[in-house]
Amino acid sequence: MREQVTEARRIVVKVGSSSLTTATGGLDASRVDALVDALAATQAEVVLVSSGAIAAGLAPLGLSRRPRDLATQQAAASVGQGLLMRAYNDAFARHDRVVGQVLLTVDDVTRRAHYRNAYRTLRRLLDLRAVPIVNENDTVATEEIRFGDNDRLAALVAALVHADLLVLLSDVDGLYTGDPALPTSRAISDVRSPDDLANVDIRRPGKAGVGTGGMVTKVEAARIATTSGIPVVLTSAPQAARVLAGEEIGTLFHRLRERPQARLFWLAHATSPRGRLHLDAGAVQAVVRRHASLLPAGITAVDGRFAAGDPVDLVDVGGVPVARGLVNYDAAELPTLLGRSTLELAAELGPAYEREVVHRDDLVLL
Template sequence: MSGVREQVTEARRIVVKIGSSSLTTTDGGLAADRVDALVEALATSPAEVVLVSSGAIAAGLAPLGLPRRPRDLATQQAAASVGQGLLMRAYNDAFARHARVVGQVLLTVDDVTRRAHYRNAYRTLRRLLDLKAIPIVNENDTVATQEIRFGDNDRLAALVAALVDADLLVLLSDVDGLYTGDPSLPTSRAITDVHSFADLDGVDIRRPGRAGLGTGGMVTKVEAARIATTSGIPVVLAAAPQAAEVLTGRPVGTFFHRQRQRPQARLFWLAHATTPRGRLILDAGAVRAVVSRHASLLPAGITAVDGRFAAGDPVDLVDAGGVPVARGLVNYDAVELPPLLGRSTSDLAAELGPAYEREVVHRDDLVLL
């Protein structure tokens, strides 16, 4: 590898995610030297930086006398309650030595899946950056039941990168990049660039991180890279000790090239930051109309309705085999739809009134999956 990654050195705003195993010792306590090394790399970067940090649960293990990451939710939340304060104190002290101010931003799943919350999170992060502070984002582990299964903050980091309109996402962990197989095997080779996710066909990414401390693995990192790159944001996957090299553009780790230009923020939110409340099963003609012609979804093309949702909720549009082809904001409540299925809008308007001469999902409120 040689040269400098210009997409890194030219980035004006960077989101950096650090995993639990890169911040803690084997017994669960925070490793001060690791925190200091990370902070030095971030504090000296000329770019605006948002840090998405795991580690609250891991940091709370030792003070509570817990030998390993607990399996039950209540104890995980108790550990997070103790560890979050310790984690922020460590960051605050380390950044203060570089005359940098930090701000804590705790998010729940709702904050990145509900549109109004999503906008509020953006305003907070944007204002912190305007004030030259470094936002430190973490899931609110003490109250969020779904976060514990949220991919060790990898997906959250990709969503935050899109939320703040970042130019780069850096995923730091205890592995120095993506390999064709188990890195400990001599037959495995490092993958330095991913231009298309077809490049990963046949690559085993199911290896977990360091056991007992984090929840994420390579699967969650590749999925986070997919979300970011399809949103126009390149991604670097590298080991935490390589943070300074990454931010100066050195070609270390694995570089995921952006897959396309940045989509509208609204459509990104719909595709990646929403949880579908139900499903609409489409016939073959409706699938072709939605996917190939980018048409709105009409009642005539729906064969069945699944789930409980209200007008305005996100729903998945699936084919006859149950495969999601699109996601959209539905214009009807779930209980209203069954009598309308298979019927034309003109017939419905004639029988039920002009209010029923409308799309089930308008094409402007629909994104292909």
């Protein structure tokens, strides 16, 4: 038995469209019921991140396949989201469980105030013994639909609610070294470090006809979660009950470190940089090796339009991001400060300019 699973007190489970719907669209009630039965059987608190709104809306609208244009995708999501929630509500009601719908967009995980508010909502639902069902708000969002999958969202939600485990349910029963259909591919039961993925080909597309995710997004989600101290199990949806019971099936991604501060995790994984600060070699060493604050003297150039308090990437002489931080100056202010010491700036411009460009407490290494 896997202790990481049996000892988990709060679990985030993500299920893809292909695990809930038929190949032509429309919800498969038997699949929904089987998933809910597995979730209801566990003693842990459960947050369900569920795809399927667009897929569920295809058949009622007479669409034979997932549309490519954004307006029709949003129309399908508008119809399908209600159907999806009704199916979950009916299935969980058989277990005397109440469900709550939580629709999120990129802003809800990239803006700090929204991020905190999402946490309070999810936390309160769990306190009231309800099952939060999270999905991207496809009816109004654009970037999420183009990104096309809830795997990354599930990893961010797992960190947001301080989960003990993330379970990714797909149409394959685990991670393989190549295409599972090929006899040369080997199943991988444990991933303990990035080195274990060195010879794994995850570039193949997903098999689902109505889903959009592939193995790449699931491995990336596992990376986000495990670097925030959360182990991940990847397997197929029909195996959900066995996985949640602790059986050693599927692929277990072991956590890579202890849980970091929530604020630093948010900065590293849930923000989008508004600009870039180019550092000289000395500044890179100071930030990366000595964990020092970034001063104006070590910056050689500034890209982007940002305001004080926005996240920016700190890049080395080759343009590779080495850190991300919250900047203390507007983009328009910085060009006149570059290469100058804080003492020089304070003497010429006043004590307000003696501050760091990015303080080390507002900085996370990438």
